[in-house]
Amino acid sequence: MTTTTTAVLVPLLPFLGAAAGLLLGRRAPGFVRPLAVLPTLAAAVLAVVVAWRQGGGEPLDAARRLTPTGSVPIDLALHLDGFAVLVAVLVGVVATCVQLYSTAYLRDDPRYPSYAALVSLFTSAMLLVVYSGDLMVLLVGWEIMGICSYFLVGHYWETEAARSASLKAFLVTKLGDVPFLIGILALAADAGTFRINGILSAVASGSIGHPTLIALLLLAGVAGKSAQFPLHTWLPDAMAGPTPVSALIHAATMVAAGVYFVARLLPVFTASSAALVVLAVMAAVTMVGSALAALAQDDIKRVLAYSTVGQLGYMTGALAVGDRDAAVFHLITHGAFKALLFLGAGVIIHAAGTNSLGAMARMGGLAKRIPDAYWTMTVALLALAAIPPFSGFFSKEAVLGAAEHATGGDAHGIPHAAGWTVLVAGLLTALLTAGYATRLWLRAFHGKGPEAPDHGRQPTAMNAVLWVLFLPTLGLGLAAWKLPDWFDGNSLTPTLTTSVLGTGCALAGAAVTYAAWRRTAPLAARAPLGAVAADPDAAPYISEEETIATHVAAYGNIAGAHDPSDPGRLLLGPLHRHAVAGFHLDAVYSALFVRPVRAAAGLVRFLDREVVDAYVRGAAGAPRLLGAAVRRAQTGNVQTYLSALLAGSVVLAVAAVLVATGA
Amino acid sequence: MHLVYPAVLAALLFCTGLYGVLARRNAILVLMSVELMLNAVNLNLVAFDVWLRDTLHAGQALTLFTIAIAAAEIGIGLAIVLLVYRNRGTADIDRLRDLHEDAPGPDAGHGDREEKAEAAA
Numbered sequence: 001m002t003t004t005t006t007a008v009l010v011p012l013l014p015f016l017g018a019a020a021g022l023l024l025g026r027r028a029p030g031f032v033r034p035l036a037v038l039p040t041l042a043a044a045v046l047a048v049v050v051a052w053r054q055g056g057g058e059p060l061d062a063a064r065r066l067t068p069t070g071s072v073p074i075d076l077a078l079h080l081d082g083f084a085v086l087v088a089v090l091v092g093v094v095a096t097c098v099q100l101y102s103t104a105y106l107r108d109d110p111r112y113p114s115y116a117a118l119v120s121l122f123t124s125a126m127l128l129v130v131y132s133g134d135l136m137v138l139l140v141g142w143e144i145m146g147i148c149s150y151f152l153v154g155h156y157w158e159t160e161a162a163r164s165a166s167l168k169a170f171l172v173t174k175l176g177d178v179p180f181l182i183g184i185l186a187l188a189a190d191a192g193t194f195r196i197n198g199i200l201s202a203v204a205s206g207s208i209g210h211p212t213l214i215a216l217l218l219l220a221g222v223a224g225k226s227a228q229f230p231l232h233t234w235l236p237d238a239m240a241g242p243t244p245v246s247a248l249i250h251a252a253t254m255v256a257a258g259v260y261f262v263a264r265l266l267p268v269f270t271a272s273s274a275a276l277v278v279l280a281v282m283a284a285v286t287m288v289g290s291a292l293a294a295l296a297q298d299d300i301k302r303v304l305a306y307s308t309v310g311q312l313g314y315m316t317g318a319l320a321v322g323d324r325d326a327a328v329f330h331l332i333t334h335g336a337f338k339a340l341l342f343l344g345a346g347v348i349i350h351a352a353g354t355n356s357l358g359a360m361a362r363m364g365g366l367a368k369r370i371p372d373a374y375w376t377m378t379v380a381l382l383a384l385a386a387i388p389p390f391s392g393f394f395s396k397e398a399v400l401g402a403a404e405h406a407t408g409g410d411a412h413g414i415p416h417a418a419g420w421t422v423l424v425a426g427l428l429t430a431l432l433t434a435g436y437a438t439r440l441w442l443r444a445f446h447g448k449g450p451e452a453p454d455h456g457r458q459p460t461a462m463n464a465v466l467w468v469l470f471l472p473t474l475g476l477g478l479a480a481w482k483l484p485d486w487f488d489g490n491s492l493t494p495t496l497t498t499s500v501l502g503t504g505c506a507l508a509g510a511a512v513t514y515a516a517w518r519r520t521a522p523l524a525a526r527a528p529l530g531a532v533a534a535d536p537d538a539a540p541y542i543s544e545e546e547t548i549a550t551h552v553a554a555y556g557n558i559a560g561a562h563d564p565s566d567p568g569r570l571l572l573g574p575l576h577r578h579a580v581a582g583f584h585l586d587a588v589y590s591a592l593f594v595r596p597v598r599a600a601a602g603l604v605r606f607l608d609r610e611v612v613d614a615y616v617r618g619a620a621g622a623p624r625l626l627g628a629a630v631r632r633a634q635t636g637n638v639q640t641y642l643s644a645l646l647a648g649s650v651v652l653a654v655a656a657v658l659v660a661t662g663a
Numbered sequence: 664m665h666l667v668y669p670a671v672l673a674a675l676l677f678c679t680g681l682y683g684v685l686a687r688r689n690a691i692l693v694l695m696s697v698e699l700m701l702n703a704v705n706l707n708l709v710a711f712d713v714w715l716r717d718t719l720h721a722g723q724a725l726t727l728f729t730i731a732i733a734a735a736e737i738g739i740g741l742a743i744v745l746l747v748y749r750n751r752g753t754a755d756i757d758r759l760r761d762l763h764e765d766a767p768g769p770d771a772g773h774g775d776r777e778e779k780a781e782a783a784a
Contacts, residue, residue, distance in 0.1 A: 631764045634763065636763025637760060639684070639685050642685055646681065646685070
């Protein structure tokens with residue numbers, strides 16, 4: 001098989017698996033699990049083969065004309081460079097892990113067949129985005145991911161939170177996708193092609209008419225998909241979906257698609273320094289805001305969701321300073337350790353029977369119940385906080401190094417302001433990230449109180465996957481020395497200044513949080529709190545569904561809890577209230593969009609009911625009254641009718657005679 | 664013979680039949696009145712056929728048709744009247760008012776249908 005054929009098979013296999021899974025799901029339940037896991041596994045293996053063969057050398061391009069549209073043609077094009085093949089390996093591996101994990105996590109779910117098929121379809125769409133060399137084909141994958149995300153977030157559709165979260169995810173990402181589509185069309189109209197190579201050469205020759213406008217339009221779509229401020233609000237709410245979905249879609253792959261897209265088209269963005277400054281400010285606001293919000297969340301998955309938003313902020317920050325090597329490096333390491341964190345959180349939620357950190361902090365010995373999750377998550381949290389020598393440290397250093405590089409004006413065409421913004425926000429976020437990682441670790445695993453309930457060992461499939469993802473979390477940092485050969489060749493190795501600054505910030509954040517925890521933890525005994533799932537021995541997804549459905553009832557709020565023992569409350573002080581609500585961005589959206597739309601809908605309803613319907617009702621009412629009057633003539637006596645008939649005939653005859661005689 | 668005699672006779676016969684149809688209460692008498700009217704028409708057809716000296720004698724041919732149809736009609740009509748009498752014990756046309764607007768029997772379904780139509784609207 002040539003490399004091209006292999007690469008075509010990579011997105012195709014999960015797609016076929018999804019189609020077969022949807023068709024056979026009801027009739028042959030025995031095939032559902034193999035059909036979910038094997039095509040994804042095969043795709044992952046083939047992705048590794050493609051990466052091996054491509055080897056970071058010259059990009060491979062293959063294309064077949066799909067539609068001669070008359071103006072700009074659409075091609076089924078593959079573009080395999082170092083970025084594409086490595087991101088595809090990440091997607092394949094994480095998707096395989098998630099599929100394996102799901103077999104145990106949703107083992108008794110009657111909707112498992114459609115769930116697994118949608119995850120496969122999603123994987124296929126993401127791989128299509130990664131490999132595609134044509135923007136229109138990329139857009140197809142992009143939108144399939146959007147709709148799969150909608151279905152999968154709404155998997156627990158019996159729960160109100162899941163229903164509204166899935167709608168919100170869909171609408172908010174579409175809000176970005178509309179300008180995104182316009183941007184793509186404008187870009188293709190200027191460049192005369194949808195092929196990425198053609199667009200990049202058009203950018204190089206300066207034939208793009210409005211680079212700033214196009215870049216900003218594209219950024220809207222990227223902000224929606226990659227959950228950047230101000231379109232990030234859907235991501236924390238999307239945690240109402242099953243944990244494996246959160247791991248695959250909302251941490252490791254789909255949200256990375258936006259970052260990956262900018263990385264592919266980076267010259268379009270660097271052609272406009274205004275777009276870069278916007279990108280840098282967006283990244284900075286996203287990073288700092290999400291880290292503050294993560295410090296205040298009570299739901300363990302929402303902490304991780306805000307942390308994902310923040311880490312994506314790092315990636316866009318790296319792109320804003322023009323270093324896509326660092327961005328994709330962070331994308332890959334983050335994909336690995338964040339998937340691990342989410343899957344570990346699924347284990348915790350099952351073992352503890354709750355998703356509330358406040359309830360876990362009142363539960364002793366949770367770490368002993370789930371040693372696998374404890375150890376792997378500890379390392380993943382260290383990687384998240386960028387503590388050397390774990391993978392997150394190296395990739396975050398690469399980002400900070402690139403920002404520092406840009407501040408000195410060494411990078412060509414990158415505004416200094418972007419560099420400084422990203423560097424300062426990055427260091428501040430490193431501090432906060434370490435803070436919320438420490439808070440999560442201390443509260444989840446070092447609670448004090450009655451022993452955690454014992455539900456036996458967690459399923460092997462779930463624990464094994466954690467250890468599989470543990471390896472890249474631990475060792476992927478070493479790739480910093482190899483990856484430049486695959487990418488553009490920018491150095492990714494840590495530099496002394498940023499390493500010391502970044503690690504110092506992280507250690508300071510961890511130490512401050514630990515001190516705060518020492519002060520607040522004893523308060524836990526005074527404020528009893530917590531509710532646990534009603535069916536702890538059922539499949540893990542049932543615990544999660546119950547805990548999502550009851551969080552508002554038990555803790556008063558989907559995001560926070562009234563818990564005086566929370567170190568985040570002490571650290572954030574008066575900010576805590578606002579951070580819990582995600583700085584009230586939802587309220588802003590509701591004032592800007594939801595309420596005007598509702599008012600408009602009310603007006604339309606009034607016009608329809610009271611104005612249009614009045615005519616409709618009148619049109620029916622008048623004949624009805626007339627009919628009632630005419631019906632009075634129906635006496636039932638045939639002779640009356642005949643008399644009337646005779647009278648009528650006579651009148652007609654007389655009239656006819658009169659007319660005929662001309663009188 | 665002048666045309667006016669059969670024409671006046673036919674008109675008188677027709678008016679008698681019309682009066683019978685409109686005013687008699689017994690259904691059998693109503694049927695007989697219908698026959699009178701038909702025969703008035705027959706008389707007219709024959710008279711005009713002769714007066715117009717029609718070579719094809721279309722009037723006479725049509726008369727034969729009318730007589731045949733009248734026979735069939737009276738047969739069916741009498742059968743219906745007999746059945747009505749057997750069922751109701753009367754052949755009085757004034758009292759056969761089931762299709763009356765506010766009659767209780769067949770009207771029950773009527774109201775329902777209206778409500779359904781409104782719901783559908």
